[in-house]
Amino acid sequence: MKVQTPVSKERLASLDILRGFDLFMLVFFQPVFVAFARHWQDVPVFSFLLNQFEHVQWEGFHAWDLVMPLFLFMVGAAMPFSFEKYRTNPDKAAIYKKITKRFFILFILGAVVQGKLLSLDPLQIRIYTNTLQAIAVGYVISAMFLLHLSGKWQLAATFLLLAGYWAFLTFLGDFTPEGNFAEAVDRAVLGRVRDGVSYAEDGSWSFSDNYHYTWVLTSMVFGVTTMLGVFAGQIMKNGKDKLKNSRLLSIIGVALLISAWLLSFQTPIIKKIWSASMTLWSGGLCFLLMALFYYIIDYKGRSKGLNWLKIYGMNSIAAYTLGMVINFRSVANSLLWGLEKYTGDYYSAILTFANFLILFFILQLMYKLRVFVKI
Known part of the structure; x- marks a missing residue:
């Protein structure tokens, strides 16, 4: 991990702005909105929005289910730009070192964020359970495809990954929480270090009946989602006509949605697996989101009112890790505790707002100082 100050031309x-939008939703808007809107959940519009800011329990798709895929997609979208200098370099040692280093750092940070690594308790640590780790895997898969396959073979390999995962889930199980093959693989491979495992007083352990996110076999489609971002990045990098680029991104987006809808009659839309x-x-x-942001910002040149999102977008890993690991509520509580008797039930929501506002100020300072944490 290192700190860089220059910004590539x-x-x-x-x-950067779309990535910032994704991170802003994750480490500011959603937690703050939910904290306040819970008090107004009897109002239909807030009830609907609260529902959209929660993950679907099994089949279906809410707006909040897009945050993690978009994170992986944006990692892939940046790769054609960052990998260009390595594709023509006969000495691949530097890029392999970069790939390996990034993989391990992301995997460790993922364990810190959600895998209870800092507990230093072997019974509590969970190995593979976080978005950063999914990014690490998707990044490695996409890096290998970018470095060693031509454009058409990248498409073919991505399709084979998706088709292979579809075949595993279709023919080796069903699409229930307990009966899907991805769940069986996770339980077999991760065992007691899988998230959701609980220990009894006698030392025996068991899997949770409520935890059904899958990771090991699902790594195949983490790679697919990241590669979809790579393809979008290649369109924006190689296409000379920005209007045509935005149209092509839109057409592909619609085609994917239609394909998903048709496939959903056989394979349900399930984010957890x-x-x-x-x-x-x-x-x-x-x-479609990439097409919209690209059209407005890079084609039309209208970024006024949106540039502040770069505060999150250009320090995305720092924003995510700080937002998930460090609790600034204690700082806020030290300063605001006198308000509790006046704000009642809203005091907890105010602390949530202050927590993420402090994070915003930290990221804003880093941005002004041109301090960007890169992995």
């Missing part, structure tokens, strides 16, 4: 503003139809559905939405 080849960076697309839409990439990242089903093939969910991969296509979320990928289609990612392409």
Whole structure:
């Protein structure tokens, strides 16, 4: 991990702003909105929005289910720009070192964020359970495809990954929480270090009946989602006509949504196991969002009112890790505790707002100082 101050001239503003939008939703808007809107959940509009800011329990798709796929997609979208200098270099040692280093750092950070690594308790640590780790795997798969396959073979390999995952889930299980093959693989491979495992007083352990997110076999489609971002990045990098680029991104997005809808009659859209139809559905939405941001920002040049999102977008890993690991509520509580008697039930929501506002100020300072944490 290192800190860089220069910004590449080849960076697309839409990439940074869309990434910032995703991170802003994750580490500011959603937790703050939910904290306040819970008090107004009897109002229909707030009830609907609260529902959209929660993950679907099994089949279906809410707006909040797009945050993680979009994160992976944006990682892929940046790769054609960052990997260009390595593709023509006969000495691949430098890029392999970069790939390996990034993989391990992301995997460790994922364990810190959600795997209870800092508990230093072997019974509590969970190995593979976080978005950063999914990014690490998707990044490695996409890096290998970018470095060693031509454009058409990248498409073919991505399709084979998706088709292979579809076949595993279709022919080796069903699409229920307990009966899907991805769940069986996770239980067999991760065992007691799988998230959701609980220990009894006698030392025996068991899997949770409520935890059904899958990771090991699902790594195949983490790679697919990241590669969809790569394809979007290649369109924006190689296409000379930005209007045509935005149209092509839109067309692909619609095509993916239609494909997902058709496939959903056989393979339900299930985010927790990242089903093939969910991969296509979320990928289609990612392409449409990318097309919209690219059209407005890079083609029309209208970024006024949006540039502040770069505060999150250009320090995305720092924003995510700080937002998930460090609790600034204690700082806020030290300063605001006198308000509790006046604000009642709203005091907890005010602390949530202050927590993420402090994070925003930290990221804003880093941005002004041109301090960007890169992995």
